[in-house]
Amino acid sequence: MLQKLFTGLGFFIFSFACAQNDTIPLTLGESIELGLENNLDLKSAGLRAETSEVNFKQTRSNVLPSLNAGVNVGLNNGRSIDPFTNAYIDEQLSFSNAGLNLDATIFNGFRMRNSIQRDRYNLRASEMETEEAKQNLVLDITLAYLQILNNSDLIELARLRLEATEKQQDRLKTLYDQGEGNPADYTDIQGQLANDRANVIDAKNAYFSSVLNLSQLLNIDYPITAEDMNMLLEPVKYQLSAEEVFEDAHQNLATFKAKELRIQAAEEDVSVSKSLYSPEISLFAQLNTNYSSVARLYNETGTQRSETGGFVTIENQNIPVFTNEIIYSEEAIPYYDQLNNNLNSVVGVGIDIPLFNGFRAKNNVALEKIQLKESKVDYQNTLLQFRQAIKKAHADMEAAFEQYHILQEQAEAFSESFRVNEIRFNSGVSNIVEYIISKNNLDNSLIRLANAKYEYLLRVKVLEYYRGNM
Structure with a gap:
């Protein structure tokens, strides 16, 4: 009872909101366009790709030499060394020094080159993962859109059921008021009418939930309706096998391309770690000068x-x-004259030869090789998961197609049975129990038929997503 109460309340709020704001009809294409523009998860994937791009640019910039300048200015009291004469003095003096440092790596075991290639692969993988997020979002929007259309059909079925029951109730009420017929028939039809009204509320609440689901994917807060009814055309048998769908998925889905790029990045990481075994050769240069307030020139x-x-x-x-x-x-001596007179420069080449570093290089290489193996296992696991998911979706699709045609025959049979029972009941030949059973059989078969149709179209959309056709 509480569930029915909350359901009715939710539908009332939804109806009130729609009354205050006109709903905006959207086609599937418009929904997808809105989702690609507004979806927060997709924006997060895009930001991760931007981060990878910045990392790649920074790695590529590491091949450039580093040039840094520094200036110090200070005031000294008491006994100290005059920076100009290097003699001990005992007086207050102000001083400053300036320097320019240059460091450039000439060779480090191709670490920078391999790092650049690694981050290039990582950048492309992030771009593929963003594309994967787009493909997933398009599928989610399509399925949510289909659910709205299906729930809209179920509302219409529930409404038609309610109208038929209301007409029958009106007829029986007339007989009841005239004291004709069985009084229990009137009360039974009232109970059926209440059941049909509850089914209408349930159908509308399911529709409301599906609209909320699509709105969340689109990241919008205004009421919408789905109008692309062509998506619910009669099912046509799917022609491709599960293996053909998997081959297309393997070739076209961004998921697999991203995994392959991650493997290539892991291979480059192994090469980067191996560079720790190689000596590093670097060029360095310095330019320095200084100033002292006690420096004097004697003429x-x-x-x-x-x-x-x-x-x-x-x-x-x-x-x-x-x-x-x-x-x-x-x-x-003037400030700038001191800086010019005290200039000194250093230039040289440094060689750093790794002799022993606590097995850090060896362990790093081993760890990166393990990471490479994990990337390959992850790729194989993804292949397995997609193969199994495609097989299941294909089997579900075929079952839904067969079930749809069986339920279509069932609905036709129950429709004819209800037509006959309605005539018999209106003529007083059969009782209310036979009428209600026949009516519920027809209503339930129509609901199952609508759901089977939706299930088939949903599975087809999933298979087309796997093929990369969303």
Whole structure:
């Protein structure tokens, strides 16, 4: 009872929303276009592909030399070494130094080349995985769209059942009011009418759920309806075998292409790890200079005589000794002049030869080989899963096709039986129980027929998806 209550409430909310906002009819093509534009899972797959592209660009840029500049500026108090004279001083000074460093890898066991090739494969694999996400989304949208159409048909069947019961109830009510016929017939038809009304609510709620499912795939929040009724044409027997479908899937699906590219990337990873055994040759260069606030330039301005403090004795007379001293003027050396005067450069070649690194190279190679084997196993597992899924979908498709024709015959038989029983009941020859049983047999056969038709079309769409035709 609670389930029926919540079901009715959900349908009421849906009906109220549709009354407030006109529904927008969408064809299957329009639905797919909206999904490809709005679906969040597809956007996430696209972002992962963009990340792989950035990684590839960075790996490719690693072949370029690195060039870095640095500048330091500071203030020093107390005893320190003058960066200009390298002498100890005990005063406040400001200083700065600047440098330019260049590093370039000349050879590292083809690590960079193999890394570039690896990330190129990873980029293409990510693009194929994005394409796989698109293919999966198109299939999901198609199946959700079919479900809406099928549920729409079931609503129509439920409505027609309700109309037929209402007409019969009106007839029996007239007889009941006139005191004719069996009063139990009227109450039985009332019970059948309530059952048919509940079935209409269930059908509408199922339709509402299928619309919500499609809206979620399309990432939209406005009411929609499906109008591409041509998708529910009469089933035509599928001509391809399961093995033919699998061969097409193997050739066309992005899933397999992505797995193959991941295997190629894993092979390159093995080559990258092997480069740890090789020596690395690199070129380095530096350009440095510095500045000190205590640096001075002394310019000669002349000479002067001055006593040395010594003397000579001539004839018992002390005569002081004089000397000529050069006179200098002190001048601060300008900032840019110091930077230019203090320039020094270094250039060289470095060789890094691996002798022993705790078996890191060996273990890395072993790990990458295991990863390669895992990629190959994953590929084989994917092949197996798709082969089994295709076989099952093909078997389900054939069963649905056969079931559809059997149910078609059953519906025709029950339709004729109901026609006869309705005439007999209206004529008073048969009772209400026979009428209701005959009516329910027909109604249920029509529902099963509609579901079988949907099931067949669904399986065909799944098989066409596997072939890469979505």
